[in-house]
Amino acid sequence: MIQVTDLRKEFGDFVAVDGITFEVKSGEIFSLLGPNGAGKTTTLRMLTTIFKPTSGDIAMNGISVTREPEKVRTQLGVLAEATGLYGRLTVEENVRYFARLRDMQEDQIKQRISEIFPPLGIDEFAEKRAGNLSKGMKQKAALAIAIIHNPPVILFDEPTSGLDVMSARQVLEFIESYKKTDKTVILSTHLMHEAERLCDRIAIINKGKIAAIGTFAELQKQSGQKGLEEIFVKLVQEVSHAS
Amino acid sequence: MHLKHVGLVWGKELLDTIRDRRTLIVMVVVPLLLMPLLVFGPNFLRISQEESKAKQAQSIAIINSQEAPKLVEMIRSDTEDPLRVVDAADPQAALLKGDIAAVLVVPQGFSQSVQSEDSSQKLVIQRDVSNSNSTAAVDKLEKILDSYRRDVVRDRLVQRGIPAEVLDPFSYQSVNVAPEQRVSGFFLSLLLPLFLVLYAAIGGAQTAIDITAGEKERGTLESLLVAPPSRTSFVLGKFLTIFTVSLAATTLSLAGFALSLTFGPQLFPNSQLFDIFKFAIGGSELALLFGMTAIVSAMMSALTFALYIWTRNFKEAQTYTTYMSFLVMIPAFAVSFMDPPTNFQAFLIPIYNATAVIKELLMGEINWTHIAITFASSAIYATIGLILANRMFNNEKVLFRQ
Numbered sequence: 157m158i159q160v161t162d163l164r165k166e167f168g169d170f171v172a173v174d175g176i177t178f179e180v181k182s183g184e185i186f187s188l189l190g191p192n193g194a195g196k197t198t199t200l201r202m203l204t205t206i207f208k209p210t211s212g213d214i215a216m217n218g219i220s221v222t223r224e225p226e227k228v229r230t231q232l233g234v235l236a237e238a239t240g241l242y243g244r245l246t247v248e249e250n251v252r253y254f255a256r257l258r259d260m261q262e263d264q265i266k267q268r269i270s271e272i273f274p275p276l277g278i279d280e281f282a283e284k285r286a287g288n289l290s291k292g293m294k295q296k297a298a299l300a301i302a303i304i305h306n307p308p309v310i311l312f313d314e315p316t317s318g319l320d321v322m323s324a325r326q327v328l329e330f331i332e333s334y335k336k337t338d339k340t341v342i343l344s345t346h347l348m349h350e351a352e353r354l355c356d357r358i359a360i361i362n363k364g365k366i367a368a369i370g371t372f373a374e375l376q377k378q379s380g381q382k383g384l385e386e387i388f389v390k391l392v393q394e395v396s397h398a399s
Numbered sequence: 400m401h402l403k404h405v406g407l408v409w410g411k412e413l414l415d416t417i418r419d420r421r422t423l424i425v426m427v428v429v430p431l432l433l434m435p436l437l438v439f440g441p442n443f444l445r446i447s448q449e450e451s452k453a454k455q456a457q458s459i460a461i462i463n464s465q466e467a468p469k470l471v472e473m474i475r476s477d478t479e480d481p482l483r484v485v486d487a488a489d490p491q492a493a494l495l496k497g498d499i500a501a502v503l504v505v506p507q508g509f510s511q512s513v514q515s516e517d518s519s520q521k522l523v524i525q526r527d528v529s530n531s532n533s534t535a536a537v538d539k540l541e542k543i544l545d546s547y548r549r550d551v552v553r554d555r556l557v558q559r560g561i562p563a564e565v566l567d568p569f570s571y572q573s574v575n576v577a578p579e580q581r582v583s584g585f586f587l588s589l590l591l592p593l594f595l596v597l598y599a600a601i602g603g604a605q606t607a608i609d610i611t612a613g614e615k616e617r618g619t620l621e622s623l624l625v626a627p628p629s630r631t632s633f634v635l636g637k638f639l640t641i642f643t644v645s646l647a648a649t650t651l652s653l654a655g656f657a658l659s660l661t662f663g664p665q666l667f668p669n670s671q672l673f674d675i676f677k678f679a680i681g682g683s684e685l686a687l688l689f690g691m692t693a694i695v696s697a698m699m700s701a702l703t704f705a706l707y708i709w710t711r712n713f714k715e716a717q718t719y720t721t722y723m724s725f726l727v728m729i730p731a732f733a734v735s736f737m738d739p740p741t742n743f744q745a746f747l748i749p750i751y752n753a754t755a756v757i758k759e760l761l762m763g764e765i766n767w768t769h770i771a772i773t774f775a776s777s778a779i780y781a782t783i784g785l786i787l788a789n790r791m792f793n794n795e796k797v798l799f800r801q
Contacts, residue, residue: 229627238618244418
């Protein structure tokens with residue numbers, strides 16, 4: 157479970173995230189939906205402890221990101237927009253490196269690799285150097301790194317960015333599979349159909365503020381619009397006019 | 400911070416480094432092969448050229464050769480300084496064209512003047528100063544003319560009943576009393592400290608950039624930052640990687656030097672170069688020399704790490720490497736071409752101190768005060784560098800600097 161309370165992040169005079177509050181329950185897939193520059197990645201970076209909040213706090217399964225960032229990181233799996241693979245290492249070497257950094261035992265790593273690689277089709281290119289892979293292959297490898305330690309909280313930042321249709325579909329299906337688990341998942345995206353398809357609840361974020369938050373049905377009701385794109389445009393415009 | 404994490408990062412970074420062809424070339428091939436080539440190549444070529452020029456007979460033309468038959472005969476028969484006398488229709492044009500190396504102009508009535516002890520006549524040697532062949536020919540001609548002049552004087556003395564020995568009232572010789580290590584150490588100290596310190600300082604730069612600014616650019620840094628180990632573990636693991644590469648490059652450059660000086664005389668038995676350049680250094684001096692390069696490596700690894708983690712990308716980091724090389728070269732150059740400093744404050748100046756100590760060691764001098772000050776001050780600078788790097792690695796403004 158994630159509790160975000162009055163979270164704010166300033167970079168000099170620029171306010172990237174302006175006092176947002178939300179909660180994500182275990183077993184829920186939650187979307188941060190917003191245009192580029194809305195503050196999604198900054199929020200995710202605070203969730204991942206890379207950025208320290210200017211004010212406010214985040215509790216991840218009761219652990220504060222500001223007070224115990226190293227402990228929070230043990231709870232987390234992150235798939236960032238940049239795949240973050242070491243090009244001169246093979247896919248398996250990359251996965252093993254990050255697993256060892258998480259203090260996993262060799263037999264545990266072996267076990268998890270055998271669980272994760274086949275459904276993602278990684279076996280076919282596990283021995284190849286990451287630098288020689290296609291974007292889709294890299295994204296699958298990065299996904300394997302994000303979940304190798306079976307984390308209770310998983311954060312996806314634009315997971316299908318730059319992927320071909322087939323690879324994007326495979327990644328989305330993988331995220332969708334978490335619906336039936338007790339994991340807490342946050343998906344940051346600017347693609348409406350991804351949020352609509354995958355998420356239990358959606359937070360529309362714009363200019364560092366949450367414009368609206370709720371299930372798809374709740375957002376439809378709040379905006380009086382049917383499709384998510386129309387809902388998004390209406391709610392974002394309302395917030396823009398209000399500010 | 401856990402040592403296990405430090406070791407993991409170190410091991411992974413080293414594996415990554417040895418798989419990078421560019422770094423491998425900079426770390427292994429360049430110091431082992433290029434360093435001896437750079438140092439000895441130009442000297443070897445120069446000495447070889449001089450040796451071959453001395454043996455080779457340059458063509459010269461003599462105008463009015465019939466006026467100095469004895470001198471011409473001396474030139475033709477000299478085997479030590481061989482010259483070939485040729486005919487040239489237009490000697491000056493041939494000289495400028497490079498067909499001949501010099502022209503000796505003998506004035507009319509030269510022999511008679513010499514006989515009558517009239518010294519007003521002047522021989523003229525025409526040369527082309529832009530041509531090294533011409534310089535070699537003129538050197539030989541001057542030696543032969545000197546010899547001819549002495550012969551003439553000797554004959555005159557004999558005619559007057561004065562023994563020729565009056566010309567040489569005494570003789571002398573210069574004898575080198577410096578031990579071989581000191582002699583070779585002096586010549587080595589002109590170059591070796593500079594190269595060693597330079598390699599210790601920038602030998603790990605490529606790796607340092609790759610695992611700092613390179614990680615930022617490739618987006619791998621973010622993956623690392625969301626892993627649980629403390630940032631200090633990453634800092635130490637990465638520092639050890641840079642230090643290892645820098646030390647390996649320095650050790651290999653030293654090995655390249657030692658090997659070329661050890662096997663050089665066998666490969667080029669006739670070269671005089673190896674008479675002065677010898678790797679004659681004692682065991683304890685060598686161990687201390689290695690210790691000095693190691694502490695410079697550690698210091699520079701820490702400082703460059705702090706610098707490169709601050710840079711935004713690969714390109715920016717490479718620009719700083721150029722500036723840094725100059726910064727390192729200035730004190731290193733200063734010591735190489737000056738006498739070692741005597742005041743202890745000078746041994747607090749980074750790079751300058753280590754270069755000076757290495758120079759002393761090569762000359763066979765072990766000054767423990769200088770060694771201790773250099774080692775301690777460099778260790779302090781290394782610690783400052785590491786603290787800085789750690790602070791940078793914990794500073795999101797630095798890590799995500801736009």
